[in-house]
Amino acid sequence: xxxxxxxxLSGNPNAGKTTIFNAITGARxxxxxxxxxxxxxxxxxxxxxxxxxxxxxxxxxxxxxAYSLEEIIARKFIVESPPDVxxxxxxASNLERNLYLAVQLLEMGAKVVIALNMIDVAQGRxxxxxxxxxxxxxxxxxxxxNGKKGIGLDELLQTAxxxxxxxxxxxxxxxxxxxxxxxEEELEIIEGSLAASSVNLDGLSSRWVAxxxxxxxxxxxxxxxxxxxLDGLFKQAEASRAHLTDIFEDTPEIILTDARYxxxxxxxKRSVHLEATDRxxxxxxxxxxxxxxxxxxxxxxxxxxxxxxxxxxGSEPLVKLFEAGFKSLGNLVENALPEGLFxxxxxxxxxxxxxxVLGFTPLIAFMFLAIAILEDxxxxxxxxxxxxxxxxxxxxxxxxxxxxxxxxxxAGGCAVPGIMATRTMKEPKERLxxxxxxxxxxxxxKLPVYALLIGAFFPDKKAQIMFxxxxxxxxxxxxxxxxxxxxxxxxxxxxxxxxxxPYRVPTAKGLLIHTWERTWMYIKKAGxxxxxxxxxxxxxxxxxxxxxxxxxxxxxxxxTLTADFLKDPxxxxxxxxxxxxxxFERFRERLTRGTEPEFGANSPLFGELALVxxxxxxxxxxxxxxxxxxxxxxxxxxxxxxxxxxxSTVESEKQMAHLRNTIGGRIGIWLERVTxxxxxxxxxxxxxxxGFVAKEVVVATxxxxxxxxxxxxxxxxxxxxRLRHEPGWTPLLAFTLIMFVMLYNPCFTxxxxxxxxxxxxxxxxxxxxxxxxxxxxxxxLVHTVGSILRIGVA
Amino acid sequence: MxxxxxxxxxxxxxxxxxxxxxxxxxxxxxxxxxxxxxxxQICGDPDFRRRMMEMGFVRGTEVMVxxxxxxxxxxEFIVKGYHLTLRRDQASDILMSEPGxxx
Ligand SMILES: Nc1nc2c(ncn2[C@@H]2O[C@H](COP(=O)(O)OP(=O)(O)O)[C@@H](O)[C@H]2O)c(=O)[nH]1
Ligand SMILES: [Mg+2]
Numbered sequence: 001x002x003x004x005x006x007x008x009l010s011g012n013p014n015a016g017k018t019t020i021f022n023a024i025t026g027a028r029x030x031x032x033x034x035x036x037x038x039x040x041x042x043x044x045x046x047x048x049x050x051x052x053x054x055x056x057x058x059x060x061x062x063x064x065x066a067y068s069l070e071e072i073i074a075r076k077f078i079v080e081s082p083p084d085v086x087x088x089x090x091x092a093s094n095l096e097r098n099l100y101l102a103v104q105l106l107e108m109g110a111k112v113v114i115a116l117n118m119i120d121v122a123q124g125r126x127x128x129x130x131x132x133x134x135x136x137x138x139x140x141x142x143x144x145x146n147g148k149k150g151i152g153l154d155e156l157l158q159t160a161x162x163x164x165x166x167x168x169x170x171x172x173x174x175x176x177x178x179x180x181x182x183x184e185e186e187l188e189i190i191e192g193s194l195a196a197s198s199v200n201l202d203g204l205s206s207r208w209v210a211x212x213x214x215x216x217x218x219x220x221x222x223x224x225x226x227x228x229x230l231d232g233l234f235k236q237a238e239a240s241r242a243h244l245t246d247i248f249e250d251t252p253e254i255i256l257t258d259a260r261y262x263x264x265x266x267x268x269k270r271s272v273h274l275e276a277t278d279r280x281x282x283x284x285x286x287x288x289x290x291x292x293x294x295x296x297x298x299x300x301x302x303x304x305x306x307x308x309x310x311x312x313x314g315s316e317p318l319v320k321l322f323e324a325g326f327k328s329l330g331n332l333v334e335n336a337l338p339e340g341l342f343x344x345x346x347x348x349x350x351x352x353x354x355x356x357v358l359g360f361t362p363l364i365a366f367m368f369l370a371i372a373i374l375e376d377x378x379x380x381x382x383x384x385x386x387x388x389x390x391x392x393x394x395x396x397x398x399x400x401x402x403x404x405x406x407x408x409x410x411a412g413g414c415a416v417p418g419i420m421a422t423r424t425m426k427e428p429k430e431r432l433x434x435x436x437x438x439x440x441x442x443x444x445x446k447l448p449v450y451a452l453l454i455g456a457f458f459p460d461k462k463a464q465i466m467f468x469x470x471x472x473x474x475x476x477x478x479x480x481x482x483x484x485x486x487x488x489x490x491x492x493x494x495x496x497x498x499x500x501x502p503y504r505v506p507t508a509k510g511l512l513i514h515t516w517e518r519t520w521m522y523i524k525k526a527g528x529x530x531x532x533x534x535x536x537x538x539x540x541x542x543x544x545x546x547x548x549x550x551x552x553x554x555x556x557x558x559x560t561l562t563a564d565f566l567k568d569p570x571x572x573x574x575x576x577x578x579x580x581x582x583x584f585e586r587f588r589e590r591l592t593r594g595t596e597p598e599f600g601a602n603s604p605l606f607g608e609l610a611l612v613x614x615x616x617x618x619x620x621x622x623x624x625x626x627x628x629x630x631x632x633x634x635x636x637x638x639x640x641x642x643x644x645x646x647x648s649t650v651e652s653e654k655q656m657a658h659l660r661n662t663i664g665g666r667i668g669i670w671l672e673r674v675t676x677x678x679x680x681x682x683x684x685x686x687x688x689x690x691g692f693v694a695k696e697v698v699v700a701t702x703x704x705x706x707x708x709x710x711x712x713x714x715x716x717x718x719x720x721x722r723l724r725h726e727p728g729w730t731p732l733l734a735f736t737l738i739m740f741v742m743l744y745n746p747c748f749t750x751x752x753x754x755x756x757x758x759x760x761x762x763x764x765x766x767x768x769x770x771x772x773x774x775x776x777x778x779x780x781l782v783h784t785v786g787s788i789l790r791i792g793v794a
Numbered sequence: 795m796x797x798x799x800x801x802x803x804x805x806x807x808x809x810x811x812x813x814x815x816x817x818x819x820x821x822x823x824x825x826x827x828x829x830x831x832x833x834x835q836i837c838g839d840p841d842f843r844r845r846m847m848e849m850g851f852v853r854g855t856e857v858m859v860x861x862x863x864x865x866x867x868x869x870e871f872i873v874k875g876y877h878l879t880l881r882r883d884q885a886s887d888i889l890m891s892e893p894g895x896x897x
Binding site: 003062063065093094096097100251254257258262263284287291292293294296385386388390392394398496497498499500501502616697 | 799809812840843844845846847848849852853854855860862863865866867868870875876877878879880881884
């Protein structure tokens, strides 16, 4: 068998690369990141006619000038690990601009095969393309494809395999654009100078290097100057640039760009025939409504609202199912294992912690699906178009829109890729501001916190509150941006160049792949970081345990209660000793678990008592069970109820004393001095400290804190139920906490990314400090105003 | 009144202070929705000029204004058969050969 071929897919954004990639590789694909950056790298393999092919989906670019991060990545890949073949996916319905990238690839000397994609769209628009002619003019194979239907892909692979066999020089010689005598003369001189210096070009075409030098390309200049001893070459390049600038009265890179488009126009004239159509494309017709001055913004808001309804209402049954699943898993483990540290670790640490986060997976998946639909239909770009004017007013930028969206502009993003998306921004100040405010957006990790608190305190207004929170988070991010841009980072704004791609009906496959990839990332995060954090936090809230001296008063109280209870004459008849009481408690436990074989068959007295106790606690009259119970049993049952209540109060107090004594409790208590005015108690504080690592940990920690505080474990309600009934918790407190969680300290991963992207610890520290201070002030305002006006305090 | 772009044209030899072509062209930002014309020159800083040209805004190319965004900015154009949006002040760096003609 032959060696594996590497094929890279390049092309303009929206040309159909990913669609073709998915069609070629099917499920045999892997999504990761390009080294050092979080731009998605998709790789996959396929076998065609016994030839194994490794396929890489490059980021979408308009050019290879190193203008944006995507361009830098695509170019680096082609230059540094040259693929055997580059398949350039061009949009046949938008051929002219798409060919600009093709021409650049050709000039690099890559073995290019052109996939003339969207051929169906082109035909629909009356664009007739003479494929053999185009192929001849460009000097490379051209294959018509329809990525959506998978048409022409076999031929594409076949052609790519054949191209990989052709000698490289053949392709180099086809570097066909002649730039006119003056330019060619200078190129020749530089190529001569390159040859004379006998520098190793690492397999790059010398014509391409010469071209880049004439264009004053910084990447290539840096690459070469690293090799040293090329001063003569650089001097020559400078002289050539100056000479050409003089002749053409403009910089060489502009002249060359112009010439490339000139070449493309020529090729188009000879191979493309446009049947006269004054027909306005469907997309434009749709836009007369969707980006209409009046209707556009209304529709935009409605779309955002729909996304919420879809995410929250749509995912509700599944979220419930997941929650129930984790709950029964917890119960299962609880019943299977003996009481002790290990069980506590598994149930309180692992299952409650991770389950609390994973339970929201369906919600996250629904949100990603909604975002994928917005992206794949092309509506996302319209959102940026309509909102740019607003954003700019806050010292941000159109590309900030994307970054903020990804960070959670639609709730459910993540600041990490969002901050990475700012790499497309060239203006350092706007980029930095975007990086700094991106963590204020409603990322997916905050959603579980919101969902928990909204579910507990605003159950009838879920979607409305979420909708409100979106506006609030935008408002906060914009406010912060405005303030930062006016103070620490003042200066003018940078350009905004945004394509509005045609509307397309997304494919189910594309949407599902997209959604799955992002959801999987969320699950992986929950499965690893959160697991570790859950265990650490569990330990923080378990150790050190209460000293025997500290526990003594509680134990003594229980002993007294028990003794008093057993002294009751009515009780004595049924439960003559402490052993009998223990026996009865175990009996009741077996009943609850359903492991008592036949109700009270072995111990009719216990059965009778348990029946009365249960009907009393259910608020039924004892007669409802059919038989009228004996009065002394009723009396004993009443005494038993009173005893249980008193005992569990003492046990709760003991648990509380224990928690307060642990490391976590002590930190939380210490923080109460600071968070007192916000109404947060020490358990909330512990949760917030956990959120420094990752926001979803807040839910996990609250879960741990409250399940540890739980005495009657087999009556475990959902966490939101717990909070609702917890004294001190009010809708106002919940909302204050939501605001605090929205704004305070970016999670650990985000901080690492801020450090890398801003290049300075200074900005990382700034991000931590300003967000937390900001969060505190806003939460204080909410809580104070709410308390004074008595909103949501009942 | 000095045009706002002249300063940014420092790197653009054709558009230095004396030979500035700005006065000979018509700003694209002056076109109304539905109007079109051909490109005469791109001003602005070198990165912007180059990016615009790479996106197909080369001399002699026809550009049509499709619409203004709800807040009148940015502006949507059709160039070489596709839709692109630019902010108003960027569009004023693109000089057209003639005033906008009805499409
Ligand atoms: N009609 C048609 N649509 C296509 C074709 N190829 C891709 N698409 C659609 O074009 C859109 C963009 O495709 P995608 O693969 O995401 O583009 P990428 O940005 O280059 O990765 C998607 O909605 C695809 O379903 C094609 O050949 N014909
Ligand atoms: Mg893609």
